[in-house]
Amino acid sequence: NVPNTPCVFLGCLDPEKFKDFKLVKRTQLSHNVAKFKFALPTPTSVLGLPIGQHISCRGKDSLNEDVVKPYTPTTLDSDVGYFELVIKMYPQGRMSQHFQVMCEGDYLAVKGPK
Template sequence: MRPPPEALSLLREGCLDPESFKEFKLVKRTQLSHNVAKFRFALPTPNSVLGLPIGQHMSCRGKDNQGEDVIKPYTPTTLDSDIGYFDLVIKGRFKYQPGQVRVFGMLAGGTSIAPMFQVTRAILENPNDNTIVHLIYANVSYEDILLKAPEGWDGGVGFISKEMIQDQCPAPAPDIQILRCGPPPMNKAMAAHLDVLGYTPQMQFQF
């Protein structure tokens, strides 16, 4: 695990190396929901601190349950006042099955449209899959929109708001799921909006 480059100048003395990944021992795993777990990692000594600035993320490398290498950014849920360990809350791998939900709400930003496009295309190309898709896709400018179709845009503009999600995505229900994928600040904002709107952890998945 290592901090992102933008955090280097802010790092206090801690256990992370900005130039290379370091190994930390997993000491406890707590299941929080059907596909979310909290992982506690031990730092080198009982008095060690992680040393990551508040609000920053670090790159984590490991293998998923299918043996594939994965590198993803995570923000610890602990602070440097938690001495000797740090916690990461991690959601399980997404595997799409036709008809697994009635409706998908999708929130994507920039290049993170890729997994949404793949799931949507799989639905559209399967004549037996009646899953409905609602997509909100955010970009800095019109020129940044990937995989766009016709020229011209008369849709919404601005940041994805709580009201926009409420208007465009399916309401909270046991048979819907909200998929989100974007830069860490966007993911954090979307998670906060979804929580306020009443979407449970089981109704959400972050790529």
């Protein structure tokens, strides 16, 4: 990376450690599907996820235990400054429980590409 321009060329992801991304918009699409828009560190940052790859997202289930699950963003690296996930939330899904309670301003731990 170039100093003072984090994530611009190489992407914001780290395959070894989780990084936190802020939820800036949550849009309910149906009774159990929502679109989550997460901000990248700068308006010109790219996620850095090669096509066909996915990210690992970490959250807490209803018992406050860590859960990690892979997801594929619905955005591309041509969408700079943010990435989006469209999530179908299942009643018994452990990671679904995390997304169900996420509010704008919350953070999601992400690592990848995977």
